[in-house]
Amino acid sequence: MRHVLFLLFLFLSVGAQAEGVVWVQATASGYEVRAIAENEDCPVVFADKGQIAMNVRAERDANFPRICSTPLPKIIGSLHYAYPSAATPGCPILEGICVSVPRLIPLPIPAANPSRILVLGDTGCRIKGSALQACNDPVKWPFPHLAAAAAKLKPDLVVHVGDYLYRESACPPGNQGCSGSPWGDNWITWQADFFEPAAPLLAAAPIVLARGNHEDCDRAGPGWLRLQGPAAFDAAAPCIKHLPLYGVDLGALRLAIMDDATADETNLNRDESPIYAAELMGMAKLPAPVWFVHHRPIWGAVTGPLGIPIGGNLNLIDAARIAAKDGDAMIPATVELMLSGHIHTFEAINYTKAIPPQLVAGNGGTNLEITPRNLKGAQFQGHSDVTVTDGLSVGGFGFLLMTRAGDGWTIDLYDSTGTKSRTCRFIAAPSGAQPGRLDCPA
Numbered sequence: 001m002r003h004v005l006f007l008l009f010l011f012l013s014v015g016a017q018a019e020g021v022v023w024v025q026a027t028a029s030g031y032e033v034r035a036i037a038e039n040e041d042c043p044v045v046f047a048d049k050g051q052i053a054m055n056v057r058a059e060r061d062a063n064f065p066r067i068c069s070t071p072l073p074k075i076i077g078s079l080h081y082a083y084p085s086a087a088t089p090g091c092p093i094l095e096g097i098c099v100s101v102p103r104l105i106p107l108p109i110p111a112a113n114p115s116r117i118l119v120l121g122d123t124g125c126r127i128k129g130s131a132l133q134a135c136n137d138p139v140k141w142p143f144p145h146l147a148a149a150a151a152k153l154k155p156d157l158v159v160h161v162g163d164y165l166y167r168e169s170a171c172p173p174g175n176q177g178c179s180g181s182p183w184g185d186n187w188i189t190w191q192a193d194f195f196e197p198a199a200p201l202l203a204a205a206p207i208v209l210a211r212g213n214h215e216d217c218d219r220a221g222p223g224w225l226r227l228q229g230p231a232a233f234d235a236a237a238p239c240i241k242h243l244p245l246y247g248v249d250l251g252a253l254r255l256a257i258m259d260d261a262t263a264d265e266t267n268l269n270r271d272e273s274p275i276y277a278a279e280l281m282g283m284a285k286l287p288a289p290v291w292f293v294h295h296r297p298i299w300g301a302v303t304g305p306l307g308i309p310i311g312g313n314l315n316l317i318d319a320a321r322i323a324a325k326d327g328d329a330m331i332p333a334t335v336e337l338m339l340s341g342h343i344h345t346f347e348a349i350n351y352t353k354a355i356p357p358q359l360v361a362g363n364g365g366t367n368l369e370i371t372p373r374n375l376k377g378a379q380f381q382g383h384s385d386v387t388v389t390d391g392l393s394v395g396g397f398g399f400l401l402m403t404r405a406g407d408g409w410t411i412d413l414y415d416s417t418g419t420k421s422r423t424c425r426f427i428a429a430p431s432g433a434q435p436g437r438l439d440c441p442a
Contacts, residue, residue, distance in 0.1 A: 021195050022081050023202040024072070024108050026157075026255075028230040028246035031072045031110045031206060033081065036187075036195075041084045042068035046104060048077035058226045058233045063186035067226060067233075072110065080104040108205045113251030114156035118205070120146075120399035121295070121341025123364035124166030124193040124214070127178050133367050134177030135167070135192075142397050142416035143365030144197035149418025150399050151200035157250070158205050161341035162212025162261075162295035164194040164228075165220040166366050185223040208248060208255060212295040212341065216261040217241055230257070242272075245279040247286050256283045256335070258294040263315040265296070266381070276319035284332035289428065292331070292356070297340035299351060299386055300360050301378040301393070302371055309372040309388075311343075312380030320384055330384065331355055333434040337426060344369040346398065346413060348424055348438045349391030353384075356435040357426065358391075359411070363398050370395065392440055394422060402426070408436065 021036040022043060035043050035054065042054040057069040072079070082104050123143045125135035134140040150158075167189050171178035182188040201207070215224035217239040226233050230246055241262060248255040258279055262272065283290055296313050298320060304310030320330035330353070331338075338358045345368060347360035362369075375391035397416040402409045411424040424440035 024206040026248045035068045037066035043081040046080045079107040111156040115404040117402045118155035120364040121161035122163040122362040126166040128168040146416040151204040158207040162210040163214040185220040273318040277322035280323045288334040289336040292338045309378035317382030346394040357438040
């Protein structure tokens, strides 16, 4: 029997043939385990209460492997997975006992009330036409190192505010910065631009995946819906232009996730803005407090003429105007904070007109934008009459970690090496009052 126990220990200790790509994702119906099938076999998921069967989410096609998924129970004590291929070949018999044992690989468990929330966005490496980021240079595309550094902080939850796949064109011959890079909406590119570099983060915590404009139907939308979409995948409708607002229950907090992938900044689409308006008003039905998570900020700032901060999303501003038409607030009072990306920098902004503060975390890896350091006085398009009471931007690649602290949250900014560069604080408003405030002392 000692031989059996020794072999059992040996087989549990030996790495699997391929650990594969597996992650825990917050969806419209709760948390799911999702996986890329190895050799057409879905992994086996083991919880503390027994084995959980995985189903095929999307079958293999010319561009993607088979994708598997399974919902998770609301209360779970432990979570592991193993691919069938990870088992010892055959079933060696020793003293009449089969000792073929797969290696069980731990998965992160959703926290009932997360107190450490890591936020990042716009992480892919841009290759499109003449816009050529050096994906092979860890300084110029730091997302792999950034993700590894972020994972070491042991967050309870990761929120990605969108834009995962930026490799839309082939790298030109002779360009060493991006030589060998895949491109296009296919698994090889998704693996290179997100799943491989993000592997440490996916192993560290469950993740919320907002849809970015790079995941609209003209870009990587079909792949995003197949891999990361919050609802069931329909092979007969491989790209859906807009997905409805959904909530993620974080115990003492709710996330409201909006798909604003097609909300153009400067070209008003009067067919779309009423849809966004209805979703803004719909957030009022979620129990407070609510954090509004979406890709394109409504009142975000970029650099205008003479360095003056300007910006705003014309379609979303029009939606906010429609939402306020009948006397409602542009943003419901249940919303205490807005989280976005899209602008490739970090921004922290406080507004007039009872608009909740805005955090922009679009500096996760793609080419950065230079924005005015002081955002006070930013000029926004549209007719919302919203202005910035105070706000700032901080340059450089990085991410932020939000830690619950008393009546608010500490917001630590980290650079791509995992070095803390600044600390802000979100002070939540007293119950029934709105809005709270972001403070970022020098």
